[in-house]
Amino acid sequence: MTHGADPAPVPADTPPSGDGAAPWWRRGLVYQVYIRSFADANGDGTGDVNGLRSKLPYLRDLGVDALWINPWYKSPLADGGYDVADYRAIESRYGDLADAEALITEAHDHGIRIIADVVPNHSSVEHAWFSEAVASAPGSPARARYHIRDGRGPGGTLPPTNWQSVFGGPAWHRLPDGQWYLHLFAPEQPDLNWTNPEVQSEFEAVLRFWLDRHIDGFRVDVAHGLVKDPAYPDLDNATTRMLASSKLPNHAHWDRDGIHEIVRRWRAVLDGYDGDRMMVAEAWVSPERLPLYLRPDEYHQSFNFDLLEASWDAGEMHDIIDSATKAAANVGSTPTWVLSNHDVMRATTRYGLPNGTDWRSWPATGPHEVLDVARGARRARAAALLLLALPGSAYIYQGEELGLPEAWDLPESVLDDPVWERSGHTMRGRDGCRVPLPWSPGGPSNGFGSDAGWLPQPAGWDRLSAEAQTGDPTSSLELFRSAIALRRVHGAVDEQLDWITADDSTLAFRRGSGLTCVVNYGPEPVPLPEHGEILLASGPQAGADRLAPDTAVWLR
Numbered sequence: 244m245t246h247g248a249d250p251a252p253v254p255a256d257t258p259p260s261g262d263g264a265a266p267w268w269r270r271g272l273v274y275q276v277y278i279r280s281f282a283d284a285n286g287d288g289t290g291d292v293n294g295l296r297s298k299l300p301y302l303r304d305l306g307v308d309a310l311w312i313n314p315w316y317k318s319p320l321a322d323g324g325y326d327v328a329d330y331r332a333i334e335s336r337y338g339d340l341a342d343a344e345a346l347i348t349e350a351h352d353h354g355i356r357i358i359a360d361v362v363p364n365h366s367s368v369e370h371a372w373f374s375e376a377v378a379s380a381p382g383s384p385a386r387a388r389y390h391i392r393d394g395r396g397p398g399g400t401l402p403p404t405n406w407q408s409v410f411g412g413p414a415w416h417r418l419p420d421g422q423w424y425l426h427l428f429a430p431e432q433p434d435l436n437w438t439n440p441e442v443q444s445e446f447e448a449v450l451r452f453w454l455d456r457h458i459d460g461f462r463v464d465v466a467h468g469l470v471k472d473p474a475y476p477d478l479d480n481a482t483t484r485m486l487a488s489s490k491l492p493n494h495a496h497w498d499r500d501g502i503h504e505i506v507r508r509w510r511a512v513l514d515g516y517d518g519d520r521m522m523v524a525e526a527w528v529s530p531e532r533l534p535l536y537l538r539p540d541e542y543h544q545s546f547n548f549d550l551l552e553a554s555w556d557a558g559e560m561h562d563i564i565d566s567a568t569k570a571a572a573n574v575g576s577t578p579t580w581v582l583s584n585h586d587v588m589r590a591t592t593r594y595g596l597p598n599g600t601d602w603r604s605w606p607a608t609g610p611h612e613v614l615d616v617a618r619g620a621r622r623a624r625a626a627a628l629l630l631l632a633l634p635g636s637a638y639i640y641q642g643e644e645l646g647l648p649e650a651w652d653l654p655e656s657v658l659d660d661p662v663w664e665r666s667g668h669t670m671r672g673r674d675g676c677r678v679p680l681p682w683s684p685g686g687p688s689n690g691f692g693s694d695a696g697w698l699p700q701p702a703g704w705d706r707l708s709a710e711a712q713t714g715d716p717t718s719s720l721e722l723f724r725s726a727i728a729l730r731r732v733h734g735a736v737d738e739q740l741d742w743i744t745a746d747d748s749t750l751a752f753r754r755g756s757g758l759t760c761v762v763n764y765g766p767e768p769v770p771l772p773e774h775g776e777i778l779l780a781s782g783p784q785a786g787a788d789r790l791a792p793d794t795a796v797w798l799r
């Protein structure tokens with residue numbers, strides 16, 4: 244196979260290389276903060292806003308353009324804060340509104356923008372609207388803000404449809420008076436009814452509330468789930484797999500056309516503010532449908548999860564990058580790349596599983612003997628150089644820069660993800676990628692806070708702490724620091740990508756600045772390009788002019 248010379252088209256409105264006029268998000272590097280596990284300033288075992296404030300110099304020095312902060316709103320944390328009780332208040336375990344406002348100001352002083360997480364598909368059962376709905380009669384306006392319906396069968400004892408919750412089990416829960424409410428996620432997360440004008444205007448007001456507080460953008464949760472088929476049909480193939488089912492055409496509750504009308508109204512709200520305010524969609528949809536979310540009057544960005552889902556294969560990577568780059572350019576946008584987040588197994592562990600293993604179906608027992616730890620670490624480092632060399636924007640997840648592995652052997656007694664209970668203890672869920680960060684060796688949580696964190700860190704995380712890695716040229720942290728600094732000079736100056744002919748196992752492309760990225764996906768060393776000074780390598784080479792397996796290199 245040759246990967247052909249087929250440069251991606253550059254949209255007409257793309258400013259010339261290096262002129263600095265492109266909106267920041269087109270090429271930005273965004274660092275995702277899972278606030279509960281980032282840094283704990285008050286020693287209660289839970290990360291908080293003031294902990295994050297204390298680490299702003301670290302993030303500035305790392306070179307990130309923006310932070311995306313996972314939900315920080317008042318919440319019973321039934322799903323890590325994606326169950327919001329009050330969209331205008333900060334969860335008391337994380338701080339208060341004054342702390343959040345101080346964070347936004349201080350981040351801006353460091354040249355870092357802040358993206359908040361908006362959760363419009365569902366609220367918490369502790370939201371005032373849901374309490375009102377439960378206390379009100381069937382058919383009342385309070386119930387019309389949610390999807391609350393009569394059941395089927397004698398006495399309405401069966402759920403209204405066969406829809407399944409993403410976390411396992413039926414997607415309907417029965418109220419004491421016999422009606423059922425829809426929850427595509429946990430029962431603590433009732434789905435809001437987006438045909439209801441009150442729901443629509445409330446969320447526009449919530450966006451304004453945060454935009455008035457100088458938030459630079461929003462990550463929109465379950466962006467492909469807001470609209471449901473009003474006929475509430477049964478699904479032919481009801482499944483809990485959000486990704487698989489959201490790629491089916493004309494699905495009853497994923498990726499429905501009505502979503503785009505809502506997005507356009509949000510976009511008009513953002514466009515009314517100064518600065519480059521932006522929205523990024525979490526939309527698990529097919530590559531053909533994704534560009535619809537990126538039309539000029541809709542989202543600025545939508546995460547591309549295909550790279551994260553791909554196997555370790557040069558051809559697959561090439562096709563994903565090529566089609567995503569072209570599809571984004573066709574609607575005037577740039578791709579938004581992701582290898583890790585708070586919902587998926589950490590890359591260092593994922594790449595250590597045997598090729599072809601479905602990491603999502605990883606059972607309640609850990610990977611044990613099948614895991615190749617060294618290969619996982621090598622590939623995660625190579626993948627990071629690929630990610631940071633691609634045109635468009637990149638999102639990295641806290642701890643990715645430290646090369647943290649998945650904490651797959653957390654004691655069952657501490658598991659907190661609703662997936663664990665909902666799957667009848669067959670799936671451990673996502674806690675393994677949400678363990679508090681190690682900042683410095685020693686103490687009860689390696690510098691996360693003055694006490695143990697809400698999830699325990701595995702043994703050996705002292706050596707993975709930011710302090711322990713600093714100054715070690717072989718460390719993951721120093722690799723990220725160097726790559727991000729080089730990306731600012733070479734990678735993010737334009738949106739050009741030209742494929743270089745390569746063999747079956749190699750991916751190679753050149754950026755407009757002359758930066759060349761080569762990744763060896765095969766089992767054997769491959770020759771390096773004849774000309775070019777090596778700027779950065781993810782691991783040792785196999786001799787002076789050969790690139791070792793599972794290794795990436797940047798050349799100029």
Ligand code: NOJ
Pocket residue numbers: 322325362428464465525585586
């Ligand atoms: C996607 C979020 O990333 C995930 O953490 C959450 O559980 C679901 N949406 C439901 O809000």
